[in-house]
Amino acid sequence: MxxxxxxxxxxxxxxxxxxxAKQAMRPYSRDxxxxxxxxxxxxxxxxxxxxxEMVKRxxxxxxxxxxxxxxxxxxxxARKGPDYSILALITMIEQxxxxxxxxxxxxxxxxxxxxxxxxxxxxxxRIRFLRKFTEGDPKWGAMAITEADAGSDNSSMRTxxxxxEDTHEWILNGEKIFITNGKLALEESDGxxxxxxxxxxxxxxxxIKSFVVEGNTPGVSIAKQENKLGIRASDTVSLHFDNVxxxxxxxxxxxxxxxxxxxxxxxxxxxxxxxxxxxxxxxxVGIARAALExxxxxxxxxxxxxxxxxxxxxMTAVERDLMEMEARYKGAWLLTLRAVSLMAHGESNRLESSxxxxxxxxxxxxxxxxxxxxxxxxxxxxxxxxxxxxRDAKINDIYEGTKQINQLIVARSILGYSRRELK
Amino acid sequence: xxDFRLDEEQQMLADTIGRYTRERxxxxxxxxxxxxxxxxxxxxxxxxxxxxxxxxxEAYGGFGxxxxxxxxxxxxxxxxxxxxxxLSVMVPxxxxxxxxxxxxxxxxxxxxxxxxxxxxxxxTAALTEPVIQFSPFKLKTTAVRDGEEYVINGxxxxxxxxxxxxxxxxxxxxxxxxxxxxxxxxxxGLEVAAKDKLMGIKALPTFMVTYSDVRVPAANRLGGxxxxxxxxxLAHSRIALGAAAVGMAxxxxxxxxxxxxxxxxxxxxxxHRQSIAFMLADMATEVDEARLMVWxxxxxxxxxxxxxxxxxxxxxxxxxxxxxVADRAVxxxxxxxxxxxxxxxxxxxxxxxxxxxxxxAMI
Numbered sequence: 001m002x003x004x005x006x007x008x009x010x011x012x013x014x015x016x017x018x019x020x021a022k023q024a025m026r027p028y029s030r031d032x033x034x035x036x037x038x039x040x041x042x043x044x045x046x047x048x049x050x051x052x053e054m055v056k057r058x059x060x061x062x063x064x065x066x067x068x069x070x071x072x073x074x075x076x077x078a079r080k081g082p083d084y085s086i087l088a089l090i091t092m093i094e095q096x097x098x099x100x101x102x103x104x105x106x107x108x109x110x111x112x113x114x115x116x117x118x119x120x121x122x123x124x125x126r127i128r129f130l131r132k133f134t135e136g137d138p139k140w141g142a143m144a145i146t147e148a149d150a151g152s153d154n155s156s157m158r159t160x161x162x163x164x165e166d167t168h169e170w171i172l173n174g175e176k177i178f179i180t181n182g183k184l185a186l187e188e189s190d191g192x193x194x195x196x197x198x199x200x201x202x203x204x205x206x207x208i209k210s211f212v213v214e215g216n217t218p219g220v221s222i223a224k225q226e227n228k229l230g231i232r233a234s235d236t237v238s239l240h241f242d243n244v245x246x247x248x249x250x251x252x253x254x255x256x257x258x259x260x261x262x263x264x265x266x267x268x269x270x271x272x273x274x275x276x277x278x279x280x281x282x283x284x285v286g287i288a289r290a291a292l293e294x295x296x297x298x299x300x301x302x303x304x305x306x307x308x309x310x311x312x313x314x315m316t317a318v319e320r321d322l323m324e325m326e327a328r329y330k331g332a333w334l335l336t337l338r339a340v341s342l343m344a345h346g347e348s349n350r351l352e353s354s355x356x357x358x359x360x361x362x363x364x365x366x367x368x369x370x371x372x373x374x375x376x377x378x379x380x381x382x383x384x385x386x387x388x389x390x391r392d393a394k395i396n397d398i399y400e401g402t403k404q405i406n407q408l409i410v411a412r413s414i415l416g417y418s419r420r421e422l423k
Numbered sequence: 424x425x426d427f428r429l430d431e432e433q434q435m436l437a438d439t440i441g442r443y444t445r446e447r448x449x450x451x452x453x454x455x456x457x458x459x460x461x462x463x464x465x466x467x468x469x470x471x472x473x474x475x476x477x478x479x480x481e482a483y484g485g486f487g488x489x490x491x492x493x494x495x496x497x498x499x500x501x502x503x504x505x506x507x508x509x510l511s512v513m514v515p516x517x518x519x520x521x522x523x524x525x526x527x528x529x530x531x532x533x534x535x536x537x538x539x540x541x542x543x544x545x546x547t548a549a550l551t552e553p554v555i556q557f558s559p560f561k562l563k564t565t566a567v568r569d570g571e572e573y574v575i576n577g578x579x580x581x582x583x584x585x586x587x588x589x590x591x592x593x594x595x596x597x598x599x600x601x602x603x604x605x606x607x608x609x610x611x612g613l614e615v616a617a618k619d620k621l622m623g624i625k626a627l628p629t630f631m632v633t634y635s636d637v638r639v640p641a642a643n644r645l646g647g648x649x650x651x652x653x654x655x656x657l658a659h660s661r662i663a664l665g666a667a668a669v670g671m672a673x674x675x676x677x678x679x680x681x682x683x684x685x686x687x688x689x690x691x692x693x694x695h696r697q698s699i700a701f702m703l704a705d706m707a708t709e710v711d712e713a714r715l716m717v718w719x720x721x722x723x724x725x726x727x728x729x730x731x732x733x734x735x736x737x738x739x740x741x742x743x744x745x746x747x748v749a750d751r752a753v754x755x756x757x758x759x760x761x762x763x764x765x766x767x768x769x770x771x772x773x774x775x776x777x778x779x780x781x782x783x784a785m786i
Contacts, residue, residue, distance in 0.1 A: 001430045002492050004722050082424060308735045309654065311558035312778075320739075327716070327740035330733075334715035335708070341425045355708045404701075411700035414707045415684060422700055 004337075007084055010091050017092060020046055021099025026385070029100045032233035033388050037225060039184075040103045040233050048138040051109045055133040058085065062130070066123040082344045086275070090282045090340045094333075097286030101392045102233030104283060105180055106140075109133065112276055112400075113141030113185065113212075116194040119272040120210050120252040129192055129212060139191035139215065140184040143272075144176035144239055152405050154196070155205045155266065159241065161197040163248075170211055170251060172197055172244040175223060178399075182237040183222050190215035194252070195241070196269060205266040212250040219244035230391030276400055277353040278339040281360035284396035285336060288329045288364040291371040291389045296322065298375055318374055325367050332356070332363040351413045358406035361396035368393040427715065433493055437500045439472060444504025452505035455626035456769055461511055467542070469501065469512035475519055476539045483531055484539035489523070491659070491721035494786035495666035499714070502670030506773045507626035509667055513784050514583050517548035518592045520659050520785040521603060525651040529642070530605070548592040548603075549579035549632055550660075550782030559594070559601060559657055559781050564634065566595035566604055566644075573597070573604060573644060575612075575637040581783060585615045585630035592645065593634065594653075594782070601653040603645040612637040623772035656785070658724060658734040663786035665717040665737050668745040668777050669710060675752035675770045676706040683755050699755060706748045713741045721786075742777045749774035 024046040032040055096104035110117065110133055117129050132139060150157040159174025172195060176182075185191035193213045200207030213220065224238035253268060299305065299318065306315075306322050315323070335356035342349035368390035372379040379386050397403045412422050429437065447465050455461045474497045479485025501509040519538040522531055537544040552563050564577025575595055585591065588608045594601055606613060616631040645651050680703050683694035693699050720733040749771040753760035760767050 001426060002428070002433075002718055002722065003424060003426050004719050005424055007424060082426075084424070087425060308732050309560045311556065311560075312739065313556040314558060314561075323736055323739055327736045330719075330736065331712040331716055331740065334719060335712050337425060338427050338711075338715060341427055345426065345428075352711075355711060359708055359712060407701050407704045408697070410704040410708060411697075414680060414703060415694050415700060417694070417700075422695055423697070 006091070007087070009084075010088065013088060013092060014095050017095035017099070021096065025096075025099035025103050029103070029233075029385055029388065030382070032100075032102065036227055036232040037235060040100075040106050043100075043103045044106060044108050044138050048108050051107065052134050055110070055130055059127060059130050059134060061085075062123060062127050066127065083346070084344060086343050087340055090278055090336065093279050094282040094286040094289070094336075097283040098290045099286075100233060101283055101287050101389075102231035104286075105231060105234035106184070108138035108140055108189075110141035110192070111181065112143040112272070113192050113194045115276045115279075116143050116210055116269060116272045117192075117212065117252060119275065120268040122252075122254055125212075125249070125252060132190065132192065132214075137189060139189040140181040141191055142179050142181040142185040142193040144179045144182060144193050144195045144213075146176060146178045147174070148177055152402060155208060157196060157198060157208065158201065159195065159197040160201065161199050161209065161211055161246075161251075163199070164245070167245070168248045169245045170248065172211060172213070172219075172241040172246060175238060175240050177224070177238040178226070179237050179239055180234055182239045183225070183235055186213065186215050186217065186220050186239070187222065193239070205263050208266045208269070210252045210269045211246050212252060213241075213244060213246055214250075217244055217246065229394060230388065231395055273401060274348075274350050274353045275343060277357035277406070278336050278343070278349075280396060280400045281332065281336040281339070281356040284360040284364040284393065285329065285333045287389050287393050287396075288325075288332065288360075288367040291364075291368045291386055291393075292325050292329050294384075294386055294389075295325070295371045295374055295379075298378065321370055321374060325370055328363040328367055332360040335359050351410060354401070354406040354409040354413075357401060358403045358410070361398075361403050361406075364393040365397050427718070429496060433496050436472075436474070436493065437496055440497060440500035441503075443468060443472060444501065448501075448504035448508050452508060452626065453763075453766065453769070455505070455507065457625075457763075459625050459628065461508055461626050465508060466511050469508065470515075470543050471541070472497075475513075475516055475543075479519065479523065479535055479539050480531075483535035485535070491662055491724040491786060492718055495662055495717050495721045498663050498666035498784070498786055499670035499673070499717075502667035503674045504670075505626070506667060506671050507624040509670075510583060510624065510627050510784055513663070513786075514547055515543040516663070516785040517583075517782070518546040518590065518605075521548070521592060521645055521651065521656050524655060524659065525603070525646045527647040527649075530645065530647070534605075544590075545584065545588050546590045546592070547582055547584050547588045548594070548782065548785075549582040549585070550594045551579060551581045551779065553578060553580040553631065557779065557781075560653070562594060562596040562601055564593065564595040566593075566597040566602060568597075568641070569638075571641050572638045573641060575604060575606065575634045575639065577634050579632045579634075581619055581621070581629045581780075582615075582632045583627055583629050583783070585632050586618075586628065591632065597644075597650075600650070602650050603653075603656075604639050605643040605645065606634075606637060606639050610637050610639065621776070623769065623774075623776050654729075654731040657781065658720065658730040660782050660785050661734040661738040662717060662721045662724065662730070663784035664777060664780050665713070665720070665734070665741045666786065667784055668741045668774070669714045669717055671770055671773060672706075672710045672713065672745045672748040675749045675767060675774075676703065676710055678767060678770075679703060679706070679752040679755040682759075693755075702751050702755060706751055709744050709748060713737075713744045716740065745774040745777055746771075 024042045198207040219242045223240040226236040339352040339356045477486045478489035481487035566573045612635040619629040716737040720730045723730040752767040
């Protein structure tokens with residue numbers, strides 16, 4: 001039955017996270033933005049205990065599933081009723097990004113690396129790697145996929161994985177770029193980084209598999225630390241892999257994936273994005289909401305507020321813009337909720353995920369740029385966070401599948417076209 | 424809990440209306456537009472699907488299963504077929520819905536049972552005025568209390584079937600607010616003037632109606648002494664129109680998509696080109712997005728919550744969306760998009776009207 005009702009715990013969660021945002025994120029936003037590569041320690045320390053609890057709960061669920069039926073836990077039958085943990089996660093991401101999108105990315109949590117493990121790993125692997133995040137010091141998860149010559153065209157990647165039959169280890173060689181938390185995950189903590197590499201460069205997609213590289217593994221070095229337009233609190237690096245040895249069992253996936261050169265491995269890994277795209281959309285929506293609320297607040301101080309009973313003719317251009325900001329924000333959020341709702345009900349959501357991702361990126365870019373415009377010289381000043389939010393927003397049109405790639409995915413889906421028919 | 428899937432009954436309703444639109448509406452809608460006339464049996468068949476009677480409370484002869492969300496689902500399905508025919512089938516709603524949500528007990532008893540019949544009563548409503556800066560909260564038509572009567576003066580336009588109506592629910596400014604009055608069509612001073620000549624929805628006969636010192640008993644003021652919550656009724660209207668826009672936009676998008684897949688130029692379908700494919704991706708996404716916004720406003724009404732803000736934000740957004748999508752559909756069809764043999768030009772002409780259609784539909 002159609003319903004927009006969110007479970008009551010979401011509101012409680014929201015209040016808690018708003019507190020985290022106001023106490024541990026916003027006060028440091030400007031400073032972290034001005035001093036890229038410093039760590040948001042207040043945020044990390046405050047959230048680590050919560051993350052551990054969250055991961056413990058997921059772990060428990062996984063262990064129960066794994067124990068009870070030995071299936072990989074992905075089938076809908078494994079769940080009794082809708083899975084609201086995904087809804088909790090997505091709303092948490094929106095709420096944290098409202099606070100500070102760059103700091104949110106520094107959450108000591110499996111993050112995208114965890115999503116990759118979830119999508120492609122066996123139950124044993126999921127349990128093994130998640131467990132790291134339930135104990136000890138804060139740790140980070142990362143994913144290394146992009147290369148200098150392999151961005152949107154990620155299947156042309158050249159990082160290799162060669163099996164050493166004697167030691168039963170994979171040897172990784174290559175260089176990855178644009179890795180969020182790469183340094184935090186592998187050098188500054190005992191975290192993990194899921195690295196995509198090819199076991200057969202000539203085989204294209206069919207040779208690509210994902211490998212979990214754990215913290216402090218020899219051979220991994222930071223080749224570069226990026227200086228960015230926004231989300232500066234989030235550390236983005238290039239990683240160089242020089243004969244990095246990784247246990248055989250760190251190749252994600254079933255024995256079938258491990259043995260065969262088929263596209264199953266690649267497709268399994270690409271499924272990561274069906275769940276991570278709504279997460280990116282949620283982050284975008286959080287930034288948009290922050291900008292929208294701030295803009296409304298500031299304009300209201302000068303007596304400019306939207307009167308919903310006015311016709312368009314009676315509204316000033318600013319009032320009309322405010323309404324459009326609200327509409328675009330609302331539309332993006334509802335599309336995101338739809339993608340999440342499908343996941344919660346165990347249904348596939350590839351099309352809906354790509355729709356919400358590109359729409360949310362587009363919306364937050366427009367909304368934050370409009371916010372700075374409407375707030376005039378005040379909006380343009382670094383005395384206020386709104387100009388930072390505009391810079392933070394832009395990445396959402398780009399990472400985890402650019403807007404154009406997501407439009408391409410949507411187009412292929414609605415037209416029933418393959419890569420050959422629609423390039 | 425959060426869910427956007429139709430339930431079984433809604434799916435059945437959507438399927439039934441889908442069949443009706445494919446088998447009846449789509450066979451006649453182009454000629455109806457050219458002729459300015461819809462075959463009455465098609466309208467009757469639409470009425471017989473029974474969406475409105477299902478919603479009327481049992482006490483007044485209906486099934487008592489009103490839901491704004493279900494109404495939105497139904498309206499979208501109808502409008503996919505044709506907007507003018509949809510508006511025609513839904514004209515009775517223009518009086519029934521305000522009665523249901525704002526009428527006094529006496530008014531409901533007197534009139535609602537008529538809407539649960541096999542044939543809809545010839546009632547219509549008049550909100551829109553022929554002024555450039557039309558605002559439904561600041562009407563130029565006035566109603567002034569005089570003893571036991573109200574005296575109504577003003578001009579209305581886009582009043583569907585005014586020439587055949589027995590009763591017209593007129594919205595007028597009274598005491599600084601928008602109120603509504605049940606006015607028998609044969610009242611002295613009420614004149615159904617010329618038939619409108621509109622850019623679109625030409626199959627739906629609409630009229631200018633003038634009120635010169637038209638007198639009605641005070642009992643005909645909708646809601647009696649209390650009057651109406653006009654913001655609530657406007658929300659009901661904007662949700663209906665939003666749903667209709669989504670239906671028509673979906674029709675435009677699907678037509679363009681199907682055309683692009685079979686139109687071959689430069690040796691392959693034009694849908695193979697990113698510029699076309701991306702337009703279609705945008706259209707599909709915008710239609711889905713708009714639907715969710717319509718449903719959210721409708722859901723709030725069903726929860727008994729205020730929906731003025733959601734329905735207003737949605738309305739302005741959807742008014743733009745339906746125009747953009749219809750415009751792109753014409754573009755995808757190229758030269759053929761400009762020819763009246765193809766429906767996309769009609770959908771573009773209809774699409775632009777949504778910015779001025781307040782009050783033309785209700786759910």
